[in-house]
Amino acid sequence: MRLLEEKISNNGKVLSDNVLKVDSFLNHQIDPKLMLEIGKEFASIFAGEGITKIVTIESSGIAPAVMAGLQMNIPVIFARKRKSLTLVDELLTATVHSFTKNETNEISISNKYVNESDRVLIIDDFLANGEAALGLVKIVQQSGAQVAGIGIVIEKSFQHGAQKLKDLGFRVESLARISSLSKGKVTFINEKVEEMI
Numbered sequence: 067m068r069l070l071e072e073k074i075s076n077n078g079k080v081l082s083d084n085v086l087k088v089d090s091f092l093n094h095q096i097d098p099k100l101m102l103e104i105g106k107e108f109a110s111i112f113a114g115e116g117i118t119k120i121v122t123i124e125s126s127g128i129a130p131a132v133m134a135g136l137q138m139n140i141p142v143i144f145a146r147k148r149k150s151l152t153l154v155d156e157l158l159t160a161t162v163h164s165f166t167k168n169e170t171n172e173i174s175i176s177n178k179y180v181n182e183s184d185r186v187l188i189i190d191d192f193l194a195n196g197e198a199a200l201g202l203v204k205i206v207q208q209s210g211a212q213v214a215g216i217g218i219v220i221e222k223s224f225q226h227g228a229q230k231l232k233d234l235g236f237r238v239e240s241l242a243r244i245s246s247l248s249k250g251k252v253t254f255i256n257e258k259v260e261e262m263i
């Protein structure tokens with residue numbers, strides 16, 4: 067997605083060879099217009115998949131997921147990283163190790179909102195080693211629902227998450243795919259060049 071790649075190039079900060087900071091439009095301050103375009107893009111990519119719900123994880127998955135839900139006219143459920151006192155229903159849970167925070171969280175959603183009649187689109191802000199997405203897959207599968215696809219805003223393709231998820235048979239669609247963050251520079255996988263090879 068050209069607009070997203072430009073935003074990453076102009077506003078992203080490379081913190082190390084494997085961490086990109088995008089606090090100015092996605093992870094802290096949010097650019098609503100960009101989120102709307104991201105939502106439209108996910109809706110167009112996954113049209114025809116018969117998706118009935120979107121599942122994401124707090125907090126940075128929520129903005130793109132809500133915009134996609136708005137475009138697709140379906141509800142959005144976000145997994146919580148901490149138990150909430152008001153979440154008294156039966157919980158579906160999975161353990162996720164956070165790549166950026168280096169901590170392990172039990173993530174959960176209420177079984178009230180996803181069930182075996184649902185086809186679920188999983189959305190997240192970043193895909194690195196695939197831990198967060200796999201945790202969401204486990205939760206969705208516990209509910210009996212089907213995972214119809216995984217939509218990622220920024221995929222770091224030099225890490226193994228995307229391949230792992232594809233090898234498990236999931237459709238993974240990422241709006242920006244980064245092949246390298248080395249020497250402080252963001253390099254994208256150029257779809258056109260890829261098609262020509």
Ligand code: 5GP
Pocket residue numbers: 084085086087088093126163164165166190191192193194195196197198199227
């Ligand atoms: P994974 O679980 O795929 O290893 O990592 C994905 C999760 O870690 C995302 O939910 C995201 O919050 C965080 N993450 C992974 N890599 C980055 C990164 O380079 N920058 C930021 N801001 N978050 C990241």
